[in-house]
Amino acid sequence: MTDLKFNRGRRLRGSANLRSMVRETSLHKEDFIYPIFVVEGENIKHEISSMPGVFHFSLDRLGEELDEVVDLGIPSVILFGVPNEKDAVGTQAYHDHGITQEAIRFAKQRHPELVVIADTCLCQYTDHGHCGVIENGVILNDESLDLLARTAVSQAKAGADIIAPSNMMDGFVAAIRYGLDQAGFENTPIMSYGVKYASAYYGPFREAAHSTPQFGDRKTYQMDPANRLEALREAGSDIEEGADFMIVKPALSYLDIVREVRDNFDIPIVAYNVSGEYAMVKAAALNGWVDEKKMVLETLLSMKRAGADILMTYHAKDAARWLEEK
Numbered sequence: 001m002t003d004l005k006f007n008r009g010r011r012l013r014g015s016a017n018l019r020s021m022v023r024e025t026s027l028h029k030e031d032f033i034y035p036i037f038v039v040e041g042e043n044i045k046h047e048i049s050s051m052p053g054v055f056h057f058s059l060d061r062l063g064e065e066l067d068e069v070v071d072l073g074i075p076s077v078i079l080f081g082v083p084n085e086k087d088a089v090g091t092q093a094y095h096d097h098g099i100t101q102e103a104i105r106f107a108k109q110r111h112p113e114l115v116v117i118a119d120t121c122l123c124q125y126t127d128h129g130h131c132g133v134i135e136n137g138v139i140l141n142d143e144s145l146d147l148l149a150r151t152a153v154s155q156a157k158a159g160a161d162i163i164a165p166s167n168m169m170d171g172f173v174a175a176i177r178y179g180l181d182q183a184g185f186e187n188t189p190i191m192s193y194g195v196k197y198a199s200a201y202y203g204p205f206r207e208a209a210h211s212t213p214q215f216g217d218r219k220t221y222q223m224d225p226a227n228r229l230e231a232l233r234e235a236g237s238d239i240e241e242g243a244d245f246m247i248v249k250p251a252l253s254y255l256d257i258v259r260e261v262r263d264n265f266d267i268p269i270v271a272y273n274v275s276g277e278y279a280m281v282k283a284a285a286l287n288g289w290v291d292e293k294k295m296v297l298e299t300l301l302s303m304k305r306a307g308a309d310i311l312m313t314y315h316a317k318d319a320a321r322w323l324e325e326k
Contacts, residue, residue, distance in 0.1 A: 025305045027297060029323050032316035033076045033270070034069050035119060038103040040084045041297030050204035052282045053273055054314050056082065059102060063110055072320040076115035077255040078164060078312060079103045082124055089133060094150040098125075101158040108159040117191060118155035120176065122147060131167035131221065139220060141169050148172055149179030156185040164247070166193035168221040177242035191245035191270060194238035195231045197260060198222035201250045201276030231257045232264055239265060247312070250274040252299060256308040262307025269306035272299065278314040289292060293322050 012022050031188050031319050037048070037056050044058035056162045057065055069077055069221070079101030083092040100118060107116045122144070123131045132144030152163045163180065180188050198219045223230055235246050244267060248258045251271035262269050281299070285292035296315045303311055313319070 002192060009062075016063075024276065025301060025322065027301050027304055027319070029073045029316075029320040030075055031304065031309075031313040032074050033078050033310060034074050034316040034318065035078050035312065035314060036062070036065060036069075036103075037080050037082060038099055039082045040099050040223070043183040046241060048095060048204065050279050051314065052279075052286060053318075054278075058098075059106055061129050062106055066107055066110055068317065070111050070114060072324075074316050074318055074320055076117060077107065077300060078117040078119055079107065080119050086125055088127060089147060090122035090151075093122050093125040093285065094151035094154045096154055098154070101154055104158040108161075111152065115161045116159065117162040117164050118152075118158075118160035119150050119281050120155060120163050122145040122146060122151070123167075127268045127278060130168055141171070141221075143217055144169050145171055145175035145272060149175045152176040153179050153185070155185045156180055156183065156188045160188070162189050162191050162245075164191040164193065166196065166247075166249075168193065168196050168223075171241070173238045173241035173243050189244035192238045193249055193272075194235050194243060195246065195248045195254075196197045196222050197225050197250065197254065197276070199225060199253075199276075200251050201234050201253065201274045202231050203278045204275035223255075228257065228260065232260060235261050235265055237269060239267060243267065245310070248308070250277060251303050251308070251311075252277045255302060258306040268309045269307055270310040270312055271306070271316065273303065273311060273313035275314065279317075297322060 005087045014020055039056045039058055041058045042060055043063045044056055046056045048054050077098055081098060081103060083099050085092055104116055104118060107114060121131050128134055129202060130139050132139045148165060148167055155163060165176055173190055175188060246255055246261060246265060246267055247270040248261055249272035251273045258271050281295055296319055300311055300313060300319060
């Protein structure tokens with residue numbers, strides 16, 4: 001045995017402090033964006049059945065959630081408004097006193113230092129549940145861009161720090177950037193959902209946002225899960241149009257895409273740890289099948305290791321607490 005030569009990788013794993021010294025990737029609560037669903041009405045805090053621990057909040061109950069987020073040291077939230085009234089063109093999406101706009105104002109007044117991101121889409125505001133204008137059963141691209149730009153401007157006027165368009169219409173970043181600039185919001189950044197797949201992992205979110213399509217699916221505008229190179233084309237075009245951040249969605253089954261986007265572009269990359277990914281872990285944990293804390297932190301760490309700078313996750317509050325315990 002004395003003539004054997006081999007590498008001794010275990011030398012760097014002998015103790016907790018030694019492992020910490022050579023650790024390549026770290027997870028911090030400052031990495032997190034926490035999604036919040038805001039509904040119309042009063043005294044509403046209603047748990048979403050497919051997302052245990054995640055709630056619908058009315059404006060008069062939103063403060064308690066925001067206070068908790070800030071107390072935990074999470075620096076940012078993204079707000080999803082769920083209106084009572086819907087129509088064919090999503091009028092409430094760009095109404096100056098729509099639910100999202102009112103939630104933005106409330107959040108910025110209560111916690112001015114909190115980074116408030118506005119999800120910019122039409123699907124939860126339209127009676128058909130699609131992300132654009134429809135004519136004869138077809139989702140029209142160019143006709144939808146003006147409504148998306150109007151939505152973004154109304155959200156910026158309400159005080160949103162970042163606009164996050166998620167509709168995947170061609171040219172949506174260019175249209176929103178132009179609209180924001182024309183309205184005097186040249187310094188408002190765009191966090192583009194530029195790499196967004198037509199995924200089965202969105203199911204619980206559609207319950208939360210009341211945004212299930214009333215016919216067909218979203219495969220004509222969201223990306224085919226089989227495609228890798230398409231992600232680079234989509235990200236590249238959005239960056240050319242003025243995107244300041246790039247979201248890859250979903251995250252867990254698309255870690256290879258997170259790495260591809262990270263290796264090819266130099267803007268901040270956001271991994272969206274989506275509702276289905278959250279629900280799977282929560283369901284297993286509630287049944288006692290997995291160690292929730294260890295599994296969540298390992299999963300989020302994998303997204304950072306893949307190249308994400310920022311993590312949009314429903315686990316953010318729990319993860320922030322667990323990181324403090326360390």
